[in-house]
Amino acid sequence: MIERQYPTVRPAHAYLFGTCLVDLFVPQAGLDAVRLLEREGLTVHFPRAQSCCGQPAYSSGNPEQAREVARAQLDLFREPWPVVVPSGSCAGMMRHHWPTLFEHDSAAQEKARALAERVYELGEFLLHVLKVQYADECAEGLAQERVVLHTSCAARREMGTRAHGVELVDALPGVMRIEHERESECCGFGGTFALKHPDISGAMVQDKLASACATGCDRLVSADCGCLLNIGHAAAKQGAPLPVEHLASFLWRRTGGKVDDAGESA
Incomplete structure (x- = not known):
């Protein structure tokens, strides 16, 4: 790149x-x-x-x-x-x-x-x-959170998105980022790959899910919705304790953005 x-x-x-x-x-x-x-x-x-x-x-x-x-x-x-x-x-x-x-x-x-x-x-x-500085923008009253990041394969290779996510999350007060063994691996979504090879895709997301859950994190954060949906639905189907959130919503919530009673940003 x-x-x-x-x-x-x-x-x-x-x-x-x-x-x-x-x-x-x-x-x-x-x-x-x-x-x-x-x-x-x-x-x-x-x-x-x-x-x-x-x-x-x-x-x-x-x-x-x-x-x-x-x-x-x-x-x-x-x-x-x-x-x-x-x-x-x-x-x-x-x-x-x-x-x-x-x-x-x-x-x-x-x-x-x-x-x-x-x-x-x-x-x-x-x-x-924009050169944002989030170190002093933590919302009051928020509990500390332990999160893992996931970056899609294409985003990691072509846009360096993992580095951006790491820097933004690491700057947030009250947030601890945890790395896990399979962080760099594909989640199995891959756009149409998940449709063409559902068994392989399913096995890949199970590996990703198990590795993330093993950290004891509070949630998984990603800047790619395809991966987020794949991992989130796999977690919900298994009843795994792994909420997922898009990076934009996570940053907004953790830096003082208003969130309504349903947990959605406002």
Whole structure:
């Protein structure tokens, strides 16, 4: 992964690319991502016509379908504002693979490259562009928490998302991050992999779940909703004591963001 250069001037505006999984299954993560950005003084814009990043089709060997998904969104983020993505794997798809999808279409490739340069994973953006300081923002009255992190394989390789999560979580007062033996292993989700190879996927998530639970942690935190859903549903099915939470919601809650009686951020 090539080290990127970050803006030296704080932006006043940003786009949010919500991802299809956030939109359909974990909308609270998207709302909390917006709240984190707005608290830093940004105006957040959400183009309503956005959809999927195209990764499921791309990783399944269907570049034409992925290309059409990406093409439909190239003109949605017209202003030169950062595009913040609450998913390392989706951010990696947009930043590293969208330009290659259009290698035979120079006009579209130029748009894809320009857009890719503005794509940031949420944790990366908070740390390196906004330079947030959470050490003094712990919410009063919160109990101490012991957490384990999970980073999707693509996010770890392409966007360095694990490093962002580690730095953000380690800065939070009252939070202890615990590493476990299988932290670097895949959870078995892998987009369409879980559908094509359910038995293998199921065995992989059981290994991940057992390793995380063995630490005695209070919850698992991840910046990738696919993995979060996979691990969380496996834990619920087994009755395992492992609540899961998206990094955006965890950061919002632990730094003073309001949470309603149902446990949702407000």
